[in-house]
Amino acid sequence: ERSRLINTADAAVYSGLVWQARALNFQAYTNRAMVANQVSIGQLVSLTSWTQYAYILARNIDSIIEYFPVDELSIEAAERITETIDDVAVNIAETFIPIIDSINGMLSRTQQAVYVASFAATPAIVREVVEENDERYNTNTAYAVIGLGENALGWQNLVRRYDDEDGLLRKADVVNRSKDEFTNARNLGTSQLIPNAPDVLNLGITRLWLRKEGRTNLVSDAQDGSMQWEWKGKDTFSLHREDLEFTRRGPRWVHRELPLGWGSRHVNGDFECEEGQDRSRWWSWRYSDDGCPRYTQQNRRAEMIANLSQEALDAEYNGIRAYNDLRNLSRQNGDPRLALRLEVELPQSDVRTASKIDGLGSDSVPEDELRSGMGEGMFGTEDQMAGEGMAIIASGELFFHPPDDYVPARRRGRYEIASLFSPYWEVRLTNTPLERRFMAWTLRDENLLTEGASGISSGVEHYIHEREEELARLRGLEQSLQDQLNDTIDVTRRAELETELVAVGSQITHLESTSGNALMLTDGLQQEMAQGVSEAAQIQVGQYEHMLQEYAEQEGEEIVDQFEDEVVDQITDQMQQTLEAAAEEAVESTLNSIIIIN
Known part of the structure; x- marks a missing residue:
């Protein structure tokens, strides 16, 4: 029965924590998916910016070669092809950006739904595992309720x-640092543009x-207490002289830039540049500052023209x-960690038990002596259990375990900090x-801690008594060997006796240290019992009621009512009133029983 009870408790705790671990890993997967989707939107904006730049470059080259005796047909064909490609890229971007954005919205809502479901589902999963293992088992004890409540509080x-x-903004920074090389x-x-040509x-x-x-x-702007988001791409091509x-x-180098191609597209408005910028003054590209953040280092004039001629994609985008x-x-x-x-x-x-075996056991030992055979009452016993039953406490924890922990040599001086962006x-x-x-003993019965402490005290007393007897025997043996050594002149025999003396002395030293550990064990038990009773006395239903009230403001009354039915209502007001009095009596009785040993 005990082994089965232990396995059931371990399975229930492990199953509840596995559910929570999967919920956290789901948060990590959805966070990564939302970041990847944001990057894909950036790629679409980049593509449309690049195709616009390619079309404008082909158009400008077509305008320039009119003054040179070259074949214009191929240039005009390139202009028409790039214009068609640009139109197709814009249509693709305007179609898929709203779809990807809506998927991110769905992932965000699903993420929260899974988190909320895990809050309420863990107690139900734990109880279901226990019931499926054996219908006789229950998890309605005070300590079980408190353990589930503490886990729920830790989860929140x-x-x-x-x-x-x-x-x-923190997530936006993750998105910007996750962009691919093209974006x-x-x-x-x-x-790189002309093979085998010098830079x-x-x-x-x-x-x-x-x-x-x-x-x-990916840029942002805070207005009226709300965040606005914009993906903006720019592409430029210039001849520098x-x-x-x-x-x-004295002599000096004078730099001139001839813009040949440019392109810029954005989604969800253009609030990155300063408001009131005069876009009608095309000659303003000559100035070094047009109020917009720089995207280029050398092609500054081409970038200014791109700022003045940028286009907006007709697509809905809600940002991070x-x-x-x-x-x-x-x-x-x-x-x-979460326990x-x-x-x-x-x-x-x-x-x-044996007393419940049909035909063999009985509720009490028979009065008449059974001399032979397997008659009724042969294995009859009077069953007595502390706390009127068997109980097992199982513990587990949820923790972050990145792959580098398996092979520490891979860390190379780095250590991955836990987050919900890594599914580990x-x-x-x-x-x-x-x-x-x-603490569980105190919560179960105010007399149980005293009874349990008496058993522990008896065990410690027996342990110390056995060690003292063994120590006395070894000291007597040590004295006997020493007397033999003093009376022996044979070299070989003296060497044997000296070896035996060293071995016996080592055993005596070990037992003396063990006796000291027994006294330390007694002191440790005093502290641990006092701490356990103190924790039991400090458990207040108000702690969980406050948690539920705070959670209700976020998630609504339905989940709160469910949690109250499963957890909080099981911790009664009577428990609060009796705990402090029971704790005081239990500590006093326990310490007295341990002091007697010393």
């Missing part, structure tokens, strides 16, 4: 919903080079959505602290 304090400005920087030099063509007093620059950013000029102050992550994001919280402790009880009336949450069973066992 572990995760937070980030929908404020700082939280959304992040589309920069090419002369040698700079040096003609003595003149230097020439080509430069292609472009990038796409530097001429050596001689002035009164709310998401879940750990409440404590500090480096000091690099290894967060679940459960007490599974089997009432004495349901425990299968696992579970394991742990030992139940002794003070928690004493």
Whole structure:
């Protein structure tokens, strides 16, 4: 019965924590999916910016070659092809950006739904596992209710919903740092544009080079307490020329930029540039500052023209959505854990013992002596159990376990801090602290701790008595060997006796240290019992009621009512009134029984 009860309690705790681990890993997968979807929107904006730039470049080249005796048909064909490609790219972007954005909204809502469901589902899963293993078992003890309540409180304090400005900007930073090379920087030099060409063509007093620059950013703006989001892409292509000029102050290089191609597209408005910018003054591209953040380093004039001629994509985009992550994001919280402790009880009336075997056992030992045979009452016993039943406490924890923990050599001086962007949450069973066992005793019955302490005291007393007898025997043996050594002159025999003396002395030293550990064990038991009783006395229903009230403001009364029915209502007012008085009596009786041993 005991082994089955232990396995059931372990299975229930493990199953409840596995559900929570899967919920946290789901949060991580959805966070990653939302980041990936944001990057894909950035890629679509980048593509439309690039195709617009390609069309404008082909159009400008077509205008330039009118003054040169070259074949214009191929250039005109390139212009028409790039214009068609640009139209197709815009249609694709305007079709898929709203779809991807709506998927992100669905993921955000699903993420919160799974988190809320896990809050209420864990107690039900734990109880279902216990009932499926054996219908006789129950988890309605006070400690089981408190263990589930503490887990629920820890679950709520572990995760937070980030929908404020700082939280959304943090996720936007993750998105910008997750961009692919094409979205992040589309920069090419002369040698990359023209194979086997130098980066700079040096003609003595003149230097020439080509430069292609472009990038796409996710930008934000806070207005009237709400966040606005915009994906903006820019692409530019310029011919750069530097001429050596001689002035009164001496020779100097004068730089000139000839914009050849440009393109810029954005989705969800353009609030990145300063308001009131005069876009009708096309000559303003000559100035170095047009009020817009720089996306390029060298092609500044081409970028100014791109700012003046940028186009908006006709697509709905709502930006960064709310998401879940750990409440404590500090480096000091690099290894967060969530514990679940459960007490599974089997009432004495349901425990299968020899007295309940049909035809062999009975409720009491028969009065007449059974001399032979297997008659009724042969194995009759008077069953007595502390607390009127058997109970087992199982403990486990949810923790973050990244892959580098399996092979520490891979870390290379780095350590991944826990977050809900990495799906590496696992579970394991742990030992139940002794003070928690004493706490469960106190919650079960005010007299149970005293009775249990008496049993522990007897065990410690027997343990110390056995060690003292063994120590006395070894000391006598040591004295006998020493006397033999003093009376022996044979060299070989003396060597044997000296070896035996060393071995006996080592055993004596070990037992003396063990006796000291027994006294330390007694002191430790005093502290752990006092701590367990103190924790039991401090348990207040108000703690869980406050948690439910706070959670109700976020999630509504339906989940709260369900949790109250399953957890809070089982901790009665009578328990609160009796705990403090019972704790005081139990501590006093327990300490007295242990002091007698010393």
